[in-house]
Amino acid sequence: MELRAYIVRRLLLIIPVLFGVTLLIFGLLQLFSPVERAALYVTDPKQFANIAEVIEKYGLDQPVWVQYGHWITEIFQGNLGWSKVVSQPVTSAMLNFLPATLELAIFATPLIIFGGIFLGSKAAAHKDKAIDHATRLGAIVGWSLPTFWLGLMLLMVFYGLFSGLFPPERLSTEMNIVVHSEAFTQYTKLHIIDAILNGNGRVLLDSLRHLVLPVITLTVVNLAFIMRLMRSSMLEALGKGYILTARAKGLDENTVVSKHARRNALIPVLTVSGYIFAGLVNGVVITETIFNYKGLGWWAWQSAVNLDISGVLGFALFNGVLFVFTNLVVDLLYARIDPRVRLGGKVT
Numbered sequence: 139m140e141l142r143a144y145i146v147r148r149l150l151l152i153i154p155v156l157f158g159v160t161l162l163i164f165g166l167l168q169l170f171s172p173v174e175r176a177a178l179y180v181t182d183p184k185q186f187a188n189i190a191e192v193i194e195k196y197g198l199d200q201p202v203w204v205q206y207g208h209w210i211t212e213i214f215q216g217n218l219g220w221s222k223v224v225s226q227p228v229t230s231a232m233l234n235f236l237p238a239t240l241e242l243a244i245f246a247t248p249l250i251i252f253g254g255i256f257l258g259s260k261a262a263a264h265k266d267k268a269i270d271h272a273t274r275l276g277a278i279v280g281w282s283l284p285t286f287w288l289g290l291m292l293l294m295v296f297y298g299l300f301s302g303l304f305p306p307e308r309l310s311t312e313m314n315i316v317v318h319s320e321a322f323t324q325y326t327k328l329h330i331i332d333a334i335l336n337g338n339g340r341v342l343l344d345s346l347r348h349l350v351l352p353v354i355t356l357t358v359v360n361l362a363f364i365m366r367l368m369r370s371s372m373l374e375a376l377g378k379g380y381i382l383t384a385r386a387k388g389l390d391e392n393t394v395v396s397k398h399a400r401r402n403a404l405i406p407v408l409t410v411s412g413y414i415f416a417g418l419v420n421g422v423v424i425t426e427t428i429f430n431y432k433g434l435g436w437w438a439w440q441s442a443v444n445l446d447i448s449g450v451l452g453f454a455l456f457n458g459v460l461f462v463f464t465n466l467v468v469d470l471l472y473a474r475i476d477p478r479v480r481l482g483g484k485v486t
Contacts, residue, residue, distance in 0.1 A: 164205075274366075
């Protein structure tokens with residue numbers, strides 16, 4: 139019953155939080171002129187020739203609360219404006235670029251989370267031994283590397299030095315033609331899944347080759363953070379009284395570490411992992427830009443440098459909503475693992 143009540147409370151809390159997100163983004167919109175804000179309501183590029191009509195229709199010269207009502211109404215109808223960078227509605231742009239970023243996240247997230255948990259646990263269990271020193275050194279180096287520098291170095295080595303072994307972009311020109319041909323059905327727009335469903339091994343291998351370098355770049359930096367956090371959390375858990383009790387009962391060290399210490403140590407890691415996944419799905423701007431990997435991050439970057447207000451604001455809204463729901467999921471998982479969260483810090 140306590141868990142159910144906690145879930146209901148958290149779901150109800152989503153409403154004012156989302157309202158606050160929209161207010162914040164709408165407040166930023168007021169920094170622009172009515173002419174610039176009109177792009178948020180355009181559904182066809184021909185409307186740019188009659189901006190005055192758009193301003194009048196959506197009340198962009200009226201009081202703020204009137205403008206907010208029009209804006210929210212358009213959002214609920216799926217209209218986020220026109221993205222000049224890609225010459226299509228913002229909603230369509232997000233749907234078109236999301237699969238590429240999602241593909242990156244699907245491959246990078248398990249490597250980051252499970253790799254970080256495994257290495258962090260090993261380092262803590264063998265504190266001040268060779269494996270601990272090695273993982274700590276690797277974490278420091280990985281966390282210190284600038285993402286853009288690491289990405290460029292990987293491109294220089296594996297694309298330049300090794301004659302295009304792992305190329306940038308999402309697909310080669312030849313395979314891109316195949317994917318957009320009538321002989322290839324794009325069921326999900328996730329190239330690897332679609333290649334499997336179409337039984338096309340060439341597209342599958344080409345997609346995997348193009349994923350290698352951006353996934354490595356994302357994994358190295360984020361893995362280092364998860365590894366350090368897991369090690370610290372494990373060391374704290376291993377010093378607790380229940381661990382001493384488990385050892386006093388004669389349990390072997392593997393059981394103590396894996397079944398007793400690790401579960402409690404996972405709580406802070408779980409929280410951070412949720413936000414890492416959300417960050418990857420939101421689009422990793424630097425990584426996608428360096429590798430010309432056309433996902434949400436690449437689109438957001440292009441929108442920013444070309445002053446595409448509709449694109450930037452649409453990306454910001456998607457970003458805010460995704461993090462709100464990620465926070466909800468993390469809180470619910472947190473409450474499931476640790477009863478003290480839903481019981482106000484008291485376990486009965």
